[in-house]
Amino acid sequence: MKYVLLFVDTEQFADDLQAMGPAERERAYQRVNQWFADHADKITGGSKLQEPHTATTVRLDGGEPVVTDGPFVEGKEVVSGYAEIDVADLDEALRMVKTWPACPVVEIRPLIPETPGAVRPPEAAASAP
Amino acid sequence: MTGTEASHAELARVVREHAGRLAASLVHLIGDFGAAEDLVQDAVLTALRRWPVEGIPERPDAWLFTVARRRGLDALRRESNYRDKLAQLRRLTPQEPSADRLRLVFTCCHPALPRTAQIALTLRVVCGLTTAQIARAFLVPESTVAQRITRAKRKITDAGIPYRIPAPEELSARLSEVLTVIYLLLNEGYLSTAEQAQSRDLVDDAEWLASLLCQLMPTEPEAAGLLALIRLHRARAAGRFDSAGGLVLLADQDRSLWDRKAITDATRLLARAAAHRRPGPYQLQAAIVACHAEAERWENTDWEQIVLLYDMLLHLAPSPVTRLHRAIAVRHAVGPHAAMADLEALAAPLDRHHLYHAARAELLRDLGRADDAHAADRRALELTDNPAEQAVLERRLSWA
Numbered sequence: 295m296k297y298v299l300l301f302v303d304t305e306q307f308a309d310d311l312q313a314m315g316p317a318e319r320e321r322a323y324q325r326v327n328q329w330f331a332d333h334a335d336k337i338t339g340g341s342k343l344q345e346p347h348t349a350t351t352v353r354l355d356g357g358e359p360v361v362t363d364g365p366f367v368e369g370k371e372v373v374s375g376y377a378e379i380d381v382a383d384l385d386e387a388l389r390m391v392k393t394w395p396a397c398p399v400v401e402i403r404p405l406i407p408e409t410p411g412a413v414r415p416p417e418a419a420a421s422a423p
Numbered sequence: 424m425t426g427t428e429a430s431h432a433e434l435a436r437v438v439r440e441h442a443g444r445l446a447a448s449l450v451h452l453i454g455d456f457g458a459a460e461d462l463v464q465d466a467v468l469t470a471l472r473r474w475p476v477e478g479i480p481e482r483p484d485a486w487l488f489t490v491a492r493r494r495g496l497d498a499l500r501r502e503s504n505y506r507d508k509l510a511q512l513r514r515l516t517p518q519e520p521s522a523d524r525l526r527l528v529f530t531c532c533h534p535a536l537p538r539t540a541q542i543a544l545t546l547r548v549v550c551g552l553t554t555a556q557i558a559r560a561f562l563v564p565e566s567t568v569a570q571r572i573t574r575a576k577r578k579i580t581d582a583g584i585p586y587r588i589p590a591p592e593e594l595s596a597r598l599s600e601v602l603t604v605i606y607l608l609l610n611e612g613y614l615s616t617a618e619q620a621q622s623r624d625l626v627d628d629a630e631w632l633a634s635l636l637c638q639l640m641p642t643e644p645e646a647a648g649l650l651a652l653i654r655l656h657r658a659r660a661a662g663r664f665d666s667a668g669g670l671v672l673l674a675d676q677d678r679s680l681w682d683r684k685a686i687t688d689a690t691r692l693l694a695r696a697a698a699h700r701r702p703g704p705y706q707l708q709a710a711i712v713a714c715h716a717e718a719e720r721w722e723n724t725d726w727e728q729i730v731l732l733y734d735m736l737l738h739l740a741p742s743p744v745t746r747l748h749r750a751i752a753v754r755h756a757v758g759p760h761a762a763m764a765d766l767e768a769l770a771a772p773l774d775r776h777h778l779y780h781a782a783r784a785e786l787l788r789d790l791g792r793a794d795d796a797h798a799a800d801r802r803a804l805e806l807t808d809n810p811a812e813q814a815v816l817e818r819r820l821s822w823a
Contacts, residue, residue: 295583383585384535385593404582 302399340377442551501663540575558822647696648706658685670811726756759789
């Protein structure tokens with residue numbers, strides 16, 4: 295089954311990271327890299343996101359699309375990255391996430407399974423230049 | 424008790440005995456938790472409608488299986504891609520799938536489900552209660568229970584919650600999730616009063632679930648500890664209410680009404696659990712209740728031992744409410760001054776807990792501060808909405 299892991303940062307976590315010395319921060323990054331390496335066979339995609347201040351939100355529920363600066367929810371917790379995983383079930387996803395060494399919140403969200411015969415959206419890679 | 428009520432209890436027992444087995448087999452066979460659960464609920468409702476009229480069949484399990492199979496075949500025929508499952512359902516016969524049953528319990532109590540849904544699912548799927556029975560037992564609208572169950576079933580399917588016994592390294596955490604659900608049923612049922620006697624006896628379901636778990640997981644001492652705890656409570660049930668249905672405090676109970684044989688049996692069960700040398704919160708709580716149950720008279724209660732057991736319990740599972748109970752034991756083991764000192768430290772975390780104020784009132788009375796005791800009892804009365812406890816506090820306020 296496929297899931298997306300949404301990695302969520304808090305202000306506290308950002309401050310803690312900021313307060314680290316270079317060597318300590320390096321070790322923190324190392325732990326994250328190690329986690330990705332340990333689970334490489336189950337991770338099928340994902341990326342770290344740019345900082346929330348780079349986000350642009352478009353609201354289409356009024357008459358005209360309204361473009362605003364910032365993420366769609368303003369809050370102390372922001373999505374900072376995601377990973378797509380392919381595992382047996384929720385328990386396996388939970389096992390992976392419980393060993394996650396960085397940001398303090400992770401949401402596990404299942405993907406809707408592809409139904410055979412349905413029209414699939416075009417692959418992102420196919421439309422890339 | 425009228426004839427229909429007697430058969431109602433019998434009905435509840437037979438349904439519970441067989442509904443969970445049916446659910447376990449069906450989930451295993453058709454591999455779809457939600458669909459299997461619908462079939463079971465349907466079969467249970469049919470049984471509850473027909474058995475009171477036709478009598479309980481000789482083989483209730485076979486009867487339920489037949490109803491579920493017929494419904495299942497009807498439903499599956501309408502779906503062309505269910506051919507394999509259809510064939511499996513045709514072959515379905517009653518059996519004793521104990522591993523499947525355990526899977527069922529662990530799925531219903533999965534930590535990714537909210538607690539209220541774990542409880543409702545366990546009662547419906549494992550114990551065969553109807554949505555209406557669950558709603559009555561918890562005094563919530565039927566639609567609320569129905570919605571909890573629908574959401575939970577959808578989550579099980581859509582989020583990929585597995586139908587599986589947890590891996591060994593997860594077993595202890597997952598078992599404690601199941602035990603919590605059973606313990607909450609005990610609490611809910613234990614505090615319900617005589618006027619709710621019409622509704623389903625949740626303590627009965629709690630005992631049945633705990634004993635099922637003990638059979639299926641004989642090497643887990645905490646499951647046995649919880650079963651002993653439930654049985655020790657039930658053994659003393661006859662003394663808890665007076666003839667008018669009022670709650671009788673432990674000190675005032677007529678101990679000749681207690682079931683001595685049941686107490687001895689439960690204590691033996693607890694001793695066997697303790698022999699595993701893996702103590703846990705339920706074994707310790709059962710040991711504390713055993714201290715009370717074994718005392719022939721209130722004056723003979725071994726309070727020093729009880730304080731010691733509370734210390735061990737606090738070491739494993741620290742909580743302000745447990746510290747409160749320890750303070751109450753200290754009152755009897757040492758004296759009211761020592762107990763009051765312990766209680767003062769709990770003022771902040773337990774300010775909204777009625778038992779804190781009720782215990783404080785008793786200590787204040789011991790210390791000769793009648794006015795303060797009165798105020799504390801009044802505060803306790805404001806904070807409880809359990810009618811039996813309210814009656815005790817009101818009685819005390821009218822004496823003082």
